[in-house]
Structure formats: structure tokens, C-alpha cells
Amino acid sequence: APRCELMRRYLLALRDCSDLLDLCPEKVDNYEQKLKNFYTEHIHGDEEIRYCLEGSGYFDVRDKEDRWIRIWIKPGDLIVLPAGIYHRFTLDTSNYIKLMRLFVGEPVWTAFNRPQEEHPARKQYARSLTDKVGVALAAH
Numbered sequence: 001a002p003r004c005e006l007m008r009r010y011l012l013a014l015r016d017c018s019d020l021l022d023l024c025p026e027k028v029d030n031y032e033q034k035l036k037n038f039y040t041e042h043i044h045g046d047e048e049i050r051y052c053l054e055g056s057g058y059f060d061v062r063d064k065e066d067r068w069i070r071i072w073i074k075p076g077d078l079i080v081l082p083a084g085i086y087h088r089f090t091l092d093t094s095n096y097i098k099l100m101r102l103f104v105g106e107p108v109w110t111a112f113n114r115p116q117e118e119h120p121a122r123k124q125y126a127r128s129l130t131d132k133v134g135v136a137l138a139a140h
């Protein structure tokens with residue numbers, strides 16, 4: 001379909017600022033440990049952007065009241081996690097996912113496990129949650 005062709009071309013053009021995670025035991029070193037790390041609540045200093053190519057899985061993100069929101073990711077879904085948002089990832093019963101990671105420049109996505117209230121990205125994100133009215137006004 002034309003939509004798939006367009007996406008295929010976009011992804012090709014993005015290959016210099018992306019990498020692939022084929023999340024299966026045969027292709028990933030320290031598979032079990034990686035899964036544990038993915039499911040440990042953390043933040044990053046930069047946005048985490050993922051595009052699902054195959055399989056499926058869950059991203060959990062915290063809402064304003066610190067409750068989990070579960071997002072089911074399937075092929076064709078793009079997710080953008082803002083810098084400083086607490087999140088985690090787990091596979092679903094399909095037990096497989098292939099994700100493209102998109103970034104600008106060098107991919108340095110160190111995970112900082114919770115609590116991380118003094119991290120600059122966390123402070124800025126927390127501020128963005130309380131400053132929504134100010135942001136909306138500033139945009140006008």
C-alpha cells in the first residue's frame with residue numbers, strides 16, 4: 001500500500017540516525033539482564049523515540065499523579081518519551097519485538113533509575129507538567 005511505501009522511504013532516509021533492537025535471546029547479549037533493566041523504572045537525559053517494526057510490547061509511563069499508564073506498541077506505532085519522564089518496558093505474550101530507535105547525533109541513552117528528582121531532565125519535565133498554562137500562553 002502507498003502508506004507502507006512512504007514509511008519505507010522515510011525509514012531508509014533515517015538510517016544514519018537510527019539503530020535496530022531485535023529483542024530475542026539469540027540476537028541480544030545478556031538478554032535476561034536487558035529485560036530486567038528495561039523493566040526497571042528510569043529516565044533519560046534525552047527523548048527516547050522508538051518505532052515498532054515487528055512484534056509487540058508494553059511501554060509504561062507515569063501520569064501527573066504518578067500512576068502507571070500502559071501503552072501497547074504494535075507494528076507501525078511510533079512512541080516519543082520526553083526526557084525526564086519515568087518509564088519502563090516489558091514484552092507481552094508474543095515475547096518478541098523489533099524496534100527502531102531514532103536519535104540525533106550520538107545515541108547516548110543512559111538509564112537513570114528512579115529516584116532521580118535532582119536530574120536536570122527530571123526537573124525540567126516536572127516543571128513542564130506544572131507550567132502547562134504558562135506554556136500555552138507563551139505559544140500564543
Ligand SMILES: CSCCC(=O)C(=O)O
Pocket residue numbers: 021023038048050087088089099109111
Ligand atoms: C526495549 S524498548 C526500550 C526500553 C527503554 O526504556 C530503554 O531502553 O531505555
Ligand SMILES: [Fe+2]
Pocket residue numbers: 042043044048087111
Ligand atoms: Fe528508556
Ligand code: NI
Pocket residue numbers: 001002003004005
Ligand atoms: Ni501496505
